Structures are given as structure tokens and as C-alpha cells.
Amino acid sequence: MSLERISSTKVFDGRQEQYRHYSQALDCEMRFAIFLPPLSERMEKTQRFPVLYWLSGLTCTDENFSQKAGAQRMAAELGIVLVIPDTSPRGDDVPDDDGYDLGQGAGFYLNATQDPWKRHYHMYDYVLEELPALVEDNFPVTDRRAIAGHSMGGHGALVLALRNPGRFTSVSAFSPVANPISCPWGEKAFSAYLGTDRSSWEEYDATVLLSRATETQPILVSQGEDDEFLETQLKPGALEAAAEAAGYPVKVEHHAGYDHSYYFIASFIEQHLRFHADYLLKPEG
Amino acid sequence: MSLERISSTKVFDGRQEQYRHYSQALDCEMRFAIFLPPLSERMEKTQRFPVLYWLSGLTCTDENFSQKAGAQRMAAELGIVLVIPDTSPRGDDVPDDDGYDLGQGAGFYLNATQDPWKRHYHMYDYVLEELPALVEDNFPVTDRRAIAGHSMGGHGALVLALRNPGRFTSVSAFSPVANPISCPWGEKAFSAYLGTDRSSWEEYDATVLLSRATETQPILVSQGEDDEFLETQLKPGALEAAAEAAGYPVKVEHHAGYDHSYYFIASFIEQHLRFHADYLLKPEG
Numbered sequence: 001m002s003l004e005r006i007s008s009t010k011v012f013d014g015r016q017e018q019y020r021h022y023s024q025a026l027d028c029e030m031r032f033a034i035f036l037p038p039l040s041e042r043m044e045k046t047q048r049f050p051v052l053y054w055l056s057g058l059t060c061t062d063e064n065f066s067q068k069a070g071a072q073r074m075a076a077e078l079g080i081v082l083v084i085p086d087t088s089p090r091g092d093d094v095p096d097d098d099g100y101d102l103g104q105g106a107g108f109y110l111n112a113t114q115d116p117w118k119r120h121y122h123m124y125d126y127v128l129e130e131l132p133a134l135v136e137d138n139f140p141v142t143d144r145r146a147i148a149g150h151s152m153g154g155h156g157a158l159v160l161a162l163r164n165p166g167r168f169t170s171v172s173a174f175s176p177v178a179n180p181i182s183c184p185w186g187e188k189a190f191s192a193y194l195g196t197d198r199s200s201w202e203e204y205d206a207t208v209l210l211s212r213a214t215e216t217q218p219i220l221v222s223q224g225e226d227d228e229f230l231e232t233q234l235k236p237g238a239l240e241a242a243a244e245a246a247g248y249p250v251k252v253e254h255h256a257g258y259d260h261s262y263y264f265i266a267s268f269i270e271q272h273l274r275f276h277a278d279y280l281l282k283p284e285g
Numbered sequence: 286m287s288l289e290r291i292s293s294t295k296v297f298d299g300r301q302e303q304y305r306h307y308s309q310a311l312d313c314e315m316r317f318a319i320f321l322p323p324l325s326e327r328m329e330k331t332q333r334f335p336v337l338y339w340l341s342g343l344t345c346t347d348e349n350f351s352q353k354a355g356a357q358r359m360a361a362e363l364g365i366v367l368v369i370p371d372t373s374p375r376g377d378d379v380p381d382d383d384g385y386d387l388g389q390g391a392g393f394y395l396n397a398t399q400d401p402w403k404r405h406y407h408m409y410d411y412v413l414e415e416l417p418a419l420v421e422d423n424f425p426v427t428d429r430r431a432i433a434g435h436s437m438g439g440h441g442a443l444v445l446a447l448r449n450p451g452r453f454t455s456v457s458a459f460s461p462v463a464n465p466i467s468c469p470w471g472e473k474a475f476s477a478y479l480g481t482d483r484s485s486w487e488e489y490d491a492t493v494l495l496s497r498a499t500e501t502q503p504i505l506v507s508q509g510e511d512d513e514f515l516e517t518q519l520k521p522g523a524l525e526a527a528a529e530a531a532g533y534p535v536k537v538e539h540h541a542g543y544d545h546s547y548y549f550i551a552s553f554i555e556q557h558l559r560f561h562a563d564y565l566l567k568p569e570g
Binding site: 009010011012013016067068070072073224226257258259261262263264266267 | 294295296297298301352353355357358509511542543544546547548549551552
């Protein structure tokens, strides 16, 4: 699989880069961003870092988190690689929709089964398998992975982790779409991508998956109380209720006064990175 | 003068806000951003903060620095208000140019004397007098001011400080246009805004002003060595040579591998804020 580097910029002594590659899972050309922490001089040839995958929300590309979250400062300090995929397949040949919440920029981290989406819209497979394989083949990383995201990407992070215990050391989400089968964003997207059989939707709903989980993993959720989508789209209360009913220890933090924007993410990304570092950097065994 | 708040977002326990107002100096409606650090509960009614004015570069609005520099974290910690003006007068009635380096988004922090620019393009007066008066009338700030900027805004910060000793406690610049009378950006803008008499340009050239300075003030300049505009447009060497010839202590730091982007600013904004804090927060007298 060939990777083409399209930008490389020094930041916090590390490098923020963008790459283009052909994705088999998505059947189109894709771009992703990666932050590589500074290598210590002593270990330049052998040093490898664990990876945090960041999944962005509706309308985003790889650039929003890269430019606005301020995550590189702490990732450089802790020694964590950040990998930031795009939010959907892209291109003139890829089906799209006029709405911001369906089609390009709105892949919902699932594998579509319905026309016209089913050829390209396989973000679940892309983020779970293809992108990590590519990253692990081409960059100085270990096979320790954590996953995090915002809004639609918080949904993606929770779903990917809950369906694949052991694949990620830890998962965190800012303002996730926590119960998509019962909110307008989820109902619109899942109807289009997965069809009318609602039982097929449950495999992509963090609240349902958590209530069925047979083993636990570390989960941190941060939610702003002034988030304009809190009640209509995000529904963290459903996730909390399912966790309580299942006896699943999920840490959900509610922050007074914060909204849905990247200013909220910037304010708490250090906490999320330190949370993941506790698991990513723990000695093996 | 009336101020209309158009956004307010919590970040790092403080607030990032945008305001609209009619500017007399620019004869048009303007927008600026302000970051207000969190008030300590004990002092809520009486606490006042010093202000750092941030001047942005070509093509920017108040949003680039606000969203990409990550400055709020340290400003909140140090207790410094950030004020971020736009980079030119704006509006359908304001003259513009097809180039990115002249007209709207490219005010160069000067007072234009030539048609069609002279009616609106008075960013020098706006940043020096009108905006601070507005801020000091409407927000919990002291009359201690520092100034900083990037590229065209680094030029603006240096020029405003050098021409007005005592007005700012300290000045800093990232990648400033340090000698605009002898670079393409400066020659194009100054010809248009100030006319063909080059002696009138010298009042807006940091290198010339520094060589004529009769008193010193604290100056910090940060420059990336991989900056794509280093040799053609920025010319920090001219400023350094003038400082050395004049015996003016200017701290110019060259950083290997960094370019002209906000990733460079994000990497060193903490250092610049701490530099200003040393002067802004010093006990009076």
C-alpha cells in the first residue's frame, strides 16, 4: 500500500503530517493526519510510540482536530502518536447528500449495507483494520492503540471499542452521539446507510452495546452542559443509565457552561490524553 | 460607543467572546475577539486584568489566533486578557483588491493617505487608540497593555510599540515583516496606502524605527528557520543588524525546522505569554 506525504510541519518539537493513500475498504483516495512526537536523541533509531486514534465529528476533515484542539503539546510530552482520519470516504465519484449530516463528512464510522452508500461507506472497517495496519507498517509505533472522538466521532470511538474488547487500551469521547438509534442524526444516517431494519442499527449504538458488554474497558466521557445538541442528539443520560443498569464503570463528567465546540475539546484534551497515557504507557504484562 | 456581543464560549474556565461595533477610525463596522480569564470567586466584583493585544497576519480575521494558537490555556493561568482585532476595515463599501496582500485582510496597521484607501484604512489609529479605549470602558481590565503579532501583525506590533514608548509594557512578534520598506509585501502595500514618497514609509518600518529609538523597551522576536517567507519578505536579519548597530537589546530567537504557520505560534505562545506576564504583572511603581 503506498503512502504519499502531502505536508509536514514542525510543532512542539514533533511533526504534524498529512498523508494520502488509496483505501481498499473505502474504494477511494483518502487523507489522514498524524502527529509524531519528538524522538529522544538517544533512541532515535529504535523508539516506538503507542497511538491514539482521534475520530472527528460531522463536517470535519483531518484538519479540525489537528489545528484547533492543541493536543500536540501534551502528546509530545507524553510520547503518544495521534492519528486523525477523515470522517467519510471522499471524492467526486463517492455518493453524497445535500445535508451536512449524511454522505461526505458524515460517515458515522459504520459499514453501509444500502445503495448508493454500500460501495464506499465502510469507515468502521477502515478505522478498525486498514488504517491501523497502514500506520503500523509505516511509522515508529507499537501495537498499543487507544481511541477517542468528538460528537459523531465520540459515537465512533465508543462503538469501535465496545465491539472489539482488547483492541484498544482505553476509549474516551467528548460530547458523543451516545444513543444514535433514538436521535434525529442517527435515525437519518442509519436509515440511509443500514436500511429500515432497526435491529441492524443496534450494532452501532454505544448505549445498546454497553448494556450487552460482557467485559469492561476504561471509558471516559466529557460532556458540556451548555451543549446545544445535548438533549436532542447526544443523550449521554441514556449511556449513563445503561452503564448503571449493567454495573459497567463508565466515567461521565459533566462540565458546566461548556458548549459543543473545539474550545471545549481544547480545555479538556490534556485530561483525556493523560487518561489514555495511564493505559497506553503501562508496562506490558 | 455601543458594543454588540455576537458570541460567547467557555474555554479553560474563561470566556472567548466576539463583539461587533462601529469604528470611528475605520468608518465601518468591525468585529474583534476577546478572551476573559476566569475570575476568582473571592474577587469577582473587583478583579481587573492587564491586556495583551494580538495582531494577526495577512488574510486573517479575529478567529485564526483565537482558534489555532492555544493561547487561552496560559492566559487563563496567568490572568491576562487577550484582545484580537481584525486585520483591516471590512465591508462591501470598503475598498478592496484582488490580491491577498492588499485591501481587506491586509491593513498593515497603518494610516493610509492615498485614494481609495484613506477613508477607511486607519488600523494604526484603531489599534493604538480606539480599540483600547473601547476595551478599557467595557471590560474588567487595567490600563496595562502589551502587544504581539504574527507576520504582518508582528510588523504592526513592533511599529506600534516603537513609535509609542510607554504605551505598551512589552512587545513580541512571531515571524514579523521586519523591514517592510524593502520587501515585496511592504513595497506593494506602502505604495498603495502611502504613495510614492518613500520617506513616509519609514514611520512604518520596525528596522528603521528601532535604529532611531531613543529609549528601549522589552522586545522578543521568534522566527522559524524553515519559514517559506524568511528571506524574501520577513528579513529578521535587518532588524537584528539595526539593533546591534544601535546597541538596542532585542531578543531574537531562531528555531530550527519551524515554518510560518500557526503550528509555530502554538509551540511558542506559552513562552511569549510568560515574557509579557513578567512586565504586565509586575507590581507598579
